[in-house]
Amino acid sequence: MHGSQPLKGCLKSPKLLASALVILLSWVCIPGAGAATLDDRIDQLAAEVNDHSAKVEGLQESLLYPVNTRLTVFLTLETRKALDLDSVELFVNDRPVASHLYTPRERSALEAGGVQQLYIGNIESGAHSIRAVITARSADKDFVRREASHPFTKRPGALGVELKLGARAPDFEPYVSFTEWK
Incomplete structure (x- = not known):
């Protein structure tokens, strides 16, 4: 074998x-x-x-976020170089819903005309309010803090609210305006 x-x-x-x-x-x-x-x-x-x-x-x-109850808040800069945005706090019906600290890259995107979605959520139809607290440095290098409120009535359907920041020369006092989008 x-x-x-x-x-x-x-x-x-x-x-x-x-x-x-x-x-x-x-x-x-x-x-x-x-x-x-x-x-x-x-x-x-x-x-x-x-x-x-x-x-x-x-x-x-x-x-x-069903369309009938949706609320979206966007942030834009009206005056591109007048504000050096530091932070934004957003309140809906006195309840904090969003806050954001800005990096140099985010600031430059907003200065270039970008739009930031700050908040998306649901609210029922009826009377409501939005309050924004903005901290920034103005073009004359002063540190500023502004609060602005906007009462609105939510109806069925999606609602967009634009939060527009700006500052006018020569004093560069910042202002906040709200625009509702249907």
């Missing part, structure tokens, strides 16, 4: 052996072929995840 003995059953199916060898060599010799299809599949899955994410976000917004 020991020693060299003839191979009896190993060469019975040379086609099977050749097929196995071809499959093995193609798998070993072409490493990029499997990787390319894997990369394509990963890209496809990533696109599907992004698509589902967008759908979930839209569904979440429609469920959490």
Whole structure:
């Protein structure tokens, strides 16, 4: 039994052996072929995840913030270089709902005409008020703090309120104005 003995059953199916060898060599010799299809599949899955994410976000917004009760508050700068915005606090019906400290990058985006969504939430129809507390540095380098209030009546449907900040020369006294968007 020991020693060299003839191979009896190993060469019975040379086609099977050749097929196995071809499959093995193609798998070993072409490493990029499997990787390319894997990369394509990963890209496809990533696109599907992004698509589902967008759908979930839209569904979440429609469920959490129904159109009939939605209130959105946006911030813009009317006078681009007159204010160096530091922070904003926002109150709806004397309840704090948003606060933000501004980085230099965010300030420059607002100065370039950007619009910031400060708050999105739900309120019932009826009489309400928004109060904003702004801290900034004016163009003449004075540190200023301003409070402004805006009473409004919420009706069914989405309501957007623009909170516009500005300062007029020569004294650069900051002001806050509110504009309702239907």
